[in-house]
Amino acid sequence: MIQVESVEKAYTSRKNTVRVLERVSLEVRPGEVCALLGRNGSGKTTTIRIICGLVLPDAGRVSINGYTLGEPEYMAQFGALIDTNRGLYPRLSPLENLQYTCMVRGMSRQAAVERAKHLLEELGLWDKRNAPTQTLSKGMLSKLAFANAIAHDPPFVLLDEPTLGLDIDAAEALEAQIRQMAQSGKGILLTTHQMEVAERLASRVAILSKGRIAVDRPKSELMAMFARQTYRVVLAEPLLEDILPMAHSLDETRTVLEVSLEHPRQIYELMDKLRPAPIKHIERLEADLGEIFKTLTKEPHHV
Structure with a gap:
C-alpha cells in the first residue's frame, strides 16, 4: 500500500x-x-x-x-x-x-x-x-x-x-x-x-x-453523494403550454424537457402533468465527475 x-x-x-x-x-x-x-x-x-x-x-x-x-x-x-x-x-x-x-x-x-x-x-x-x-x-x-x-x-x-x-x-x-x-x-x-x-x-x-x-x-x-433528481423527457409532440410547477427547461423544438425535482416522489406528479402528451423516452441524468470536481474546488470543502 x-x-x-x-x-x-x-x-x-x-x-x-x-x-x-x-x-x-x-x-x-x-x-x-x-x-x-x-x-x-x-x-x-x-x-x-x-x-x-x-x-x-x-x-x-x-x-x-x-x-x-x-x-x-x-x-x-x-x-x-x-x-x-x-x-x-x-x-x-x-x-x-x-x-x-x-x-x-x-x-x-x-x-x-x-x-x-x-x-x-x-x-x-x-x-x-x-x-x-x-x-x-x-x-x-x-x-x-x-x-x-x-x-x-x-x-x-x-x-x-x-x-x-x-x-x-x-x-x-x-x-x-x-x-x-x-x-x-x-x-x-x-x-x-x-x-x-x-x-x-x-x-x-x-x-x-x-x-x-x-x-x-x-x-x-x-x-x-452528488446524485441529481434531474430527468430528461423526450416528447413525441411539442409541449404547447407551460404546465409544470417544478423547475424545468425546454429545447427550441419544445419536445426535449429537463426537469429538476426536489424529491423522487415528484416523478409521479410530473407524469400526471404530462399525461396528455405522448412520451417517447425518460431518463434520469447522473452527475458527472467534471461537475463534482468544479463544485468541490470552487471553495474549500471537506467531505
Whole structure:
C-alpha cells in the first residue's frame, strides 16, 4: 500500500512563502486506480514527485508496502511516468531502453529481453524496436515512457497525465493497459485534467484543492453523494403550454424537457402533468465527475 501521511511542502523565496501541500494524507491499495485530481497549482504533481523521492517533504511520512522513503527497497516498489522526467535515452532504441531499465532493476539479460519484447508488442511498438528513440513520434514516446515506467513489473505505478497529447487509438491502448494492471492487482495513482479519463479508469477519487485533500472516496460513493433528481423527457409532440410547477427547461423544438425535482416522489406528479402528451423516452441524468470536481474546488470543502 502507498501511504502518504500528513505531508506538507512549502517553497520560500526572498519575497514570500507558498504553501503547496498542507497535511495531505492519501492511500493507494493494491488493485485500485486512484485518480488524484486538482486545478493547476493544487499540488498534484508535487505529491507525485514527493512519492517518487524527487522532492523532499517538509513534514509527514511516505511509505510503500512498509518501506519508507530512503530505504533501499523503497524504489523497487513503484514505477513512475512523469511528463517532465521520462527517463529515456534518445540515442538508444526502444528495445535497448527497456532492456537497460529492466537490468538496472535487477533482471537477468534474458528476462530483460523477454520483458522488453512483451511490452513493445503490447503497446504496438515492436515495429519500431530498433529505431533511435529520438526519431519516434510524440505518441510513440509517451507509450515507450509508460512501458519504461512499468518495465520492472512493480506493484505500484504513478502516472502523471499519462494520456496527455495522445491520439485516440494510443490513449485507448494506454487506458486498456492501466485497467489490465489494476485487474492483476497493481495499485495505480494517476493525475489528469481529463475528467472523462478519470471517470472511466478510477475506482477511487481524491481531489486536491489549495494544497489540501477536499475529498477522498470510492468513485461510486462520490457519484452517489452528488446524485441529481434531474430527468430528461423526450416528447413525441411539442409541449404547447407551460404546465409544470417544478423547475424545468425546454429545447427550441419544445419536445426535449429537463426537469429538476426536489424529491423522487415528484416523478409521479410530473407524469400526471404530462399525461396528455405522448412520451417517447425518460431518463434520469447522473452527475458527472467534471461537475463534482468544479463544485468541490470552487471553495474549500471537506467531505
